[in-house]
Amino acid sequence: MQSRRLEVACDESGFSGTNLLDPNFEVITHASVHVDARTAAECVALIRSRYRYSATEYKSTQLLRQGPALEWLLRTLTGRGHVHLTDKSYFVVTRLVDLLIGDPSYAAGTSLAPELRSLALTLHRQGPEVFGQVKWNAFLTAFVAMMRTKRHRVINSPAVDAFFYHLDLLDSDRLDLSCLRDARPQVEKVLTELLGERSSVPPPLEPLLPALLETARHWSAGGRSVAIVHDEQSALTPHRVGRISALLADTTQGPPPLLGLTMVDSRTDPRVQLADLLAGAARHIAVTELHAEGSPVLTALLRPYLSPHSLWSDIPSWTRLTSA
Template identity: 60%
Template structure:
C-alpha cells in the first residue's frame, strides 16, 4: 500500500433524515472528487465565468437548466475537469429500506451490510422489493415499510419501543402471499428485539438502520482504494458521520480487505471548492436518476457511476 493517502472530497444529495419513503424524493447520491484545492478553485472559477450570474455556491438544478447545460457537459465530458477523477454512488431509498428489513431480520447486521462486502441476502431483498408491491399492492407495501422504519428509529429512545415492535409484527401477520414467503420474518421477533437493544447504544457494532450514507461511504472508499491506495475523505458536515461510526467503518474495511480509510475530515462545503464540485456531481446524478434528461447527459454521467448493491436497476434511468 502506498504511504501517502489520496485525499478525496465528498458530498451527498437527497439526504432526508429517516424519512426514506417519500415518493417525491426517492434517491440519494454520494459523490467523490479527487482534485487538489487549487485545481478545484480553477474549475469553480471557470464555472463562474460561464454562468449568467455568480451565486456563491452552484447547485445542480442551476446547471441542468437548458441555458446552463453546456457548463455541465463541459464538467462531465471526456477530457473535462472531472473525467477519471470523480465517482458517484446511487441509492434507491425504498430498496435500501427493504435491504435493511432483510439484513436486520434474517442476517447479522453489520457495517458491511448493504455493500459489496456482504451480498449474502441481496437476492432475497431484490425479490422482496420487486414482488412486494405486486403481491400486496403498492400503497400497502409502502405502509408496511413505513411501519418497519418506525420500529427501527431508536434515536432518543432509552428502552425498546415495544408498541412499535408489536405494530410491525401485527402488520406483517396481515401480509399473505404464495409468491413471497414472509414466514422467516414472522419468526424473527427475538432477533429484532436483540438488534433494537444493541441500537440503543450508539457505540454498538450494529449500524443505525436508516442511514444510507454509511454504506455509500464504504463503497466510495472501496472504489478509491481498489489499487491499494489509502484515502482520507474530506466530507461535508453530516450528523450521520459520528466518530464512532467512522471507526466502525474503518474496522470493517480493514477486516475484509486490509483497506485503509485513514480519516474522514468534515468541512463546510461553502469554504471548500472540492466539496462544492462533489455536491454538483451528486445533485446532477440524483436529478437525472429521478427525472432523466437528454440522452447525452445520461451518457456523460454513466462512466462516473460505481456499482452498488443498493441500486436495483441496470442503468441510471431505469427507475
C-alpha cells in the first residue's frame, strides 16, 4: 500500500528580499523534489563527476553553463519535482489588490482566492501603457516602500502619504483606480495589523509564502500529508508556516495536508541541493522565455514541472512554457 505521508525538499532561486522590482531579478522560482537522500546524493555526485565540477556544493550557476547536465537533470527528475514561478512585478500588483481591496489573508494571492486575480492582471498589463512606465514604476515602488514594516513600531505615515501621492498622479479615463483611491482606511488597518509579530495578515512582500502554499497543495493532492525540508529562509517563520498549515487543513477534507516545515543548511542535505539546481534551471528557462529567447528543448523538459497556479501574467511566454 502506498504511504499517504511523504517528505519533499525545497529551495528557491531569484530571491532578492523586499527589492521585488529589481530588473535584474524579475522572476523567483520555488522548486521541490520528492527523492530520498541517497538518490539525491547520487544525482549530485553524478553531475559533479560527469561534468567536471568538484566544489563542496554544486550550485545552479555552474549547472547553467553545462547544457548536457541541465538536460540530464530535467529528464532525471521528471515526475519527482515541482516548480512554482513568480513574476515579481506581477506579484507586487496582486499584493496591492489583495491588501487594499480584498481580504488580506494568507489565502490571498493563491489559487484558494482567485476572485481579484482578473483585476490584478488588468492593472499589471495595462498600467504601464495607460499611465506610462515611469509613473507606473514610481507608483509600485511607493507601494513597496509603504509595505516595508520591518523594524517599524508605528505606521510609516510619510510612506503612506507618498503612496497616495503617486496614486493621484495616475489619472486616465482608460483605467479606473477609484477603488484604490478610497483605500486609505484599509491601508491603515492592514499596516496596524502588520505591526504585530504574530499578525493574521501575511507579510506583503514575501513571494515564498504563496509558493509554499501551492507546493504543499500539489504534493498533498489525493489525501496525502506532506512534510517539507527547506533551505534556511527567514521568511518562513513557524508562525507563518503554521498559518498556511491551518489554512490548508480548513480547506481540505481528510488528513492535514502540511505536517510541518524543517529548515536545514543546504550544504548538509543533498535533496535540498537538488531542489536548488531545479529552481535555478527553472528560473533560467522561464526568464529566457519571458524575453522570447528560450530553448524549445529546455522549455519542453521544464513543462511537466510547472505549477498551473504560478503567478505569471505574460501570455506568450506562459503559452510557450505550458503548451506542447
